[in-house]
Amino acid sequence: MKKILIVSTVSRQFYLFEQGNIEVLNSLGYEVHTAANFSDANERLDVLNIKRHHFDIERNPFTLKNIKAYKQLKGLMKSENFDAVHCHSPMGGVLARLAAESIGISPVIYTAHGFHFYKGAPIINWLLYYPIEKVLSRYTDVLITINKEDYKSAQRFKAKNVIYIPGIGIESNRYSNIFVDKKNKLKELGITSDAYVILSVGELNENKNHEVIIKALSNIRYKNFIYLICGQGDRADYLMNLANSLGISNKVKLLGFRNDVIDLYKVADIFAFPSYREGLSVSLMEAMSAGLPVVCSSVRGNTDLIQDGQGGFLNKPTDIEGFGNSLDKLINNTEMRILMGEKNLQEIEKYDSNVVKEKMKMVYENKRIM
Structure with missing residues (x-):
């Protein structure tokens, strides 16, 4: 069985935003592993068909704790011999792509849920996050953006593939069958x-x-x-x-x-x-x-x-x-x-979830990670 590692900063990412991707990967026969700081974990994770790996990642890009987190993540990747990595969040994307590149895991998929640099963003965001994303795009096989402004920005990067997918999807007919007095x-x-x-x-x-x-x-x-x-x-x-x-x-x-x-x-x-x-x-x-x-x-x-x-x-x-x-x-x-x-x-x-799942299935299949 093939194994994929989904990386984020916090574990709530997995039940809030990754359930559709996990469902697609399960249907493709994947063993899905997740890595995050699980200090925020709750019972909502229990329903997901995933294996959990805690590492001490922090959101703050300036903390030295992320050096330790990088070493933990690299060790996990070595020990589990993953076939692919899909990473999320700014720091999750940084550490996962660096670790995967250092030990030769490919493909690496990165979903940008909203670049920290954008029209009207503070100049410090452009000075800090834009160069980081541009450099790390070289270590990215598929860069997924969820809005059109980010998709346009990502065209300047060196990722092998830049793809626009409309968010995580939503059950667009969910409310039609619900009656509220x-x-x-x-x-x-x-x-x-x-x-x-x-x-x-x-x-x-x-x-x-x-x-x-x-x-x-x-x-x-x-x-x-x-x-x-x-x-x-x-x-x-x-x-x-x-x-x-x-x-x-x-x-x-x-x-x-x-x-x-x-x-x-x-x-x-x-x-x-x-x-x-x-x-x-x-x-x-x-x-x-x-x-x-x-x-x-x-x-x-x-x-x-x-x-x-x-x-x-x-x-x-x-x-x-x-x-x-x-x-x-x-x-x-x-x-x-x-x-x-x-x-x-x-x-x-x-933006229906079925539309998004089908697009993600194509991403996973086309990158030969099955």
Whole structure:
């Protein structure tokens, strides 16, 4: 039996983003091994048909601990005699490609889930990450990008093959067979049935930029709305203090981590996604699959999914007035919300998990790693 090693920085990568790839590899007869820092491991890993290998990799590119991690990973590769390596995350991609090159493993596949250098990125990102990716591309048989901006950037590199694959895929028809009693769900959440529900899903961090929506909502004409934010993070107090200072604390609900996100998509009227940086967002694709119109930032990945004025509205991440106008238009135009939601239902079919799995199967087979 052939063996492949999937490498990442943290183990949650495997159950959040790699289940489709693991399924494809299993179908091709592979024994799938995974290597990561498993300090974040939980029971969700137990359902995956994988072998686990812990090594002490850290996200921080400047820590000396990654020297030890490199040696651990190289030792693992030597002892297990893998037939191929598929690596993810910036540091996972660095250490895995260096280790595989040093002992002669080929092919090496690297999926870039969003380069740290991008249009509008800080100059330090370009100075640090661009040269590293360019050099390491020489040790890459297949470089997979998940959005069109990264695909264009990767054309300058020396990888043997550069391929665009639309993210990790999503079950595009998943929501069509799910019924949610909207009235009861809203009652459970303490929301009146006549309120317009605006939903965001994402960590409470600076990148997700939830504050721009709070600021925008404080300025719109129509006040019968509720803004729900699903996610955890260190900015909860900041966001609620901001809402309080703007006089809309009763309009903003921080829901934390939720197991019923699908239900929330189904009862929402609008999806808001104002991030500064994305690769290709699963949350945004889920909202599209639920038939929601979208107000989002005009950044890489988002612009792959949403065309301005069709599936929703695009605004610069800092454009408070622009977000406010977009939300105002959607709240006050039922027909527009319906048409944009229908457009998103059509568009998301291109990103269906079966489409992505078939493309990944071709990658694995064409590289003769079976």
